[in-house]
Amino acid sequence: MEGLTLSDAEQKYYSDLFSYCDIESTKKVVVNGRVLELFRAAQLPNDVVLQIMELCGATRLGYFGRSQFYIALKLVAVAQSGFPLRVESINTVKDLPLPRFVASKNEQESRHAASYSSDSENQGSYSGVIPPPPGRGQVKKGSVTHDTVQPRTSADAQEPASPVVSPQQSPPTSPHTWRKHSRHPSGGNSERPLAGSGPFWSPFGEAQSGSAGGDAVWSGHSPPPPQENWVSFADTPPTSTLLTMHPASVQDQTTVRTVASATTAIEIRRQSSSYDDPWKITDEQRQYYVNQFKTIQPDLNGFIPGSAAKEFFTKSKLPILELSHIWELSDFDKDGALTLDEFCAAFHLVVARKNGYDLPEKLPESLMPKLIDLEDSADVGDQPGEVGYSGSPAEAPPSKSPSMPSLNQTWPELNQSSEWETFSERSSSSQTLTQFDSNIAPADPDTAIVHPVPIRMTPSKIHMQEMELKRTGSDHTNPTSPLLVKPSDLSEENKINSSVKFASGNTVGQQQTGVVAHPPAVPPRPQPSQAPGPTVHRPVDADGLMTHTSTSPQQIPEQPNFADFSQFEVFAASNVNEEQDDEAEKHPEVLPVEKASDPASSLRVAKTDSKTEEKTAATAPANVSKGTTPLAPPPKPVRRRLKSEDELRPEVDEHTQKTGVLAAVLASQPSIPRSVGKDKKAIQASIRRNKETNTVLARLNSELQQQLKDVLEERISLEVQLEQLRPFSHL
């Protein structure tokens, strides 16, 4: 380098500048950072600055000695004057105006004065000073070098003070810059006006395998200015250089964080240099946080328990009070655990604090955990369960950030209750189908409650059919002997009249029981000739009753539409008129069928207004009977006519119910065979029918009892009369 001849003014000016840049007062070497700032302030193109640096030999040396500095300044002047930069121009160009450094000094001074506690101030100053990325050069590196030697912990806090500017191209110059200089502007550490200079990159743990850190490794990475930050991906050459040179410092740094890869964690964390939002987490930072999260909790959607987080953050050597404050800020849902978002926020706050930023009173919005993690690195999303749980409170709080603490208090419990109700297994709707009626299947199996279907007291048409089917089936199996016997008994029975009724009543009762015992026994069907029979019996009420009662038991068990005393009358008449009715015997099987149809027909007779319907119904069963009893069907219409006059006494109500049913039943009789698929229904129907018959019998019993009383009274009266007459006879 040629000798530099400076004018007096230049000399003075240069020395001033040198002293200005010579933060460490070494009188020999100038702080690279300052120099860089200075050059930036010279408002020269970056390439010019680089050229100047090369020319002055600083790049070669890696530092700015006084001579280099002066030369550089001279070159700056040359460049500012518009002369091409040449080494020889230093001396050749005469009368150069003093190099102009615009505003840089003021800023630098202010920067010096400013403590890094003030975020905004730093940021503002940084914003002014940070040169465009390409401009950065190696100058920054120099400032970083000091890190290494100094005990890291303090340096760590110091370094990040300035927003880190990523070094751009460093390859050509990095070797120089990476070299650690002996000078450590410790003062500069505290202040580090790095705004534009020194990116303090502490290498990613990965890059520096063991060198934790503090080594500022300026990677060639060049994020856009607004995001200059902390993370630096070390270039391998610089890394190696640094590694070789400063293992000691590395060790110091490693002690700070023993976290797996993140030894440099703290240094790496520079708060985001986003001037719009100092708390914004950059992608790199976030990725780093996520990696750290994974070391503690492999599941990104899981929690880090408070104790683990406590240990982790204690390594940052921050005071417990500050850590607790950070925790209070970052634990959004106040659950004692950290989700990924909360963890990143806490980490970011720790970094910021380490870099000298004061902790905010409330969580910045950019750090608030979001319900849906917008970052690509995190998979935390609307996950059901805990993550979702923690996320959802975050959703609301962002809107109420100022009052976050108080709200968070109430939110967890509210959220907890609501969330868990939502997420918890829904109480499975029990399919407790209360089936009162098997016939009625629940349309919707999911219906938890199936309203009990009232079972009809009166048999439905289905029951009718089943009853008939059963009857037909059972009748066939029954021996006909009882049938043979019964008619005779009943006929004899019916012959008895009036006074003997008592005895006959017993017999009737017996008969009834006997008859009842053989429900399938079908009394001989009343023949057409028996048509007048009922009329005969009716006049005698008692007899009618008797006959009714005598016949009713037979009828009742067989008829789904029990209590059809009209039938009984007919039957009684038929029995009376035809004691040993061969036809009845002959057609035992027919009887059940006809019987089945009879009650239906009889009921219909009793109720229906249209006899045609009855007849049709009668014909229907007749058809069912398949003509086995050609005689049976014909009488039915006759009977019906007769019975139409009858007023079935207690069964009026039931008949009204049954008529419609009967019509339907008989109409559907041809389709009886379908009962095959309704065994259960048949059973239940039969049960129902039996119950009905039971009720009928019970009613019958009560009526008989009533009759008995009446008869007894009559007897007493008669006896009294007899007694009264006797004395006369005695006389």
Place this chain on the structure above:
Amino acid sequence: MAVCVAVIAKENYPLYIRSTPTENELKFHYMVHTSLDVVDEKISAMGKALVDQRELYLGLLYPTEDYKVYGYVTNSKVKFVMVVDSSNTALRDNEIRSMFRKLHNSYTDVMCNPFYNPGDRIQSRFVSLGRAFDNMVTSMMIQVC
């Protein structure tokens, strides 16, 4: 108006005590201290009863001519004592309950902080835990006033 709020640990030493009128602070401290006897008495009276929210709130411990002292105990035998000005007649029992509930919530938040060792004083100085707690207490004092 809650003139004094105190949090007493299980072993009956204060974790946090704060009064609004800074004068007569010693008097409030004494009142709180004496109220501990009443609290213990009520706790023992409850015996083996199930601890529910209602029983956490002890109610009026004892009244003086100027103040009324309310008590609340947590399941971990941490006691909250609140001294209220008697002149504030509008203060209903429900309000006292809600105040205690808030106090309890913020206390649990402090507990959730892993950096807080149970048994430490709840410091509310600068950047520290208990800041929110203190803020809440302040709001309660001001609000109730």
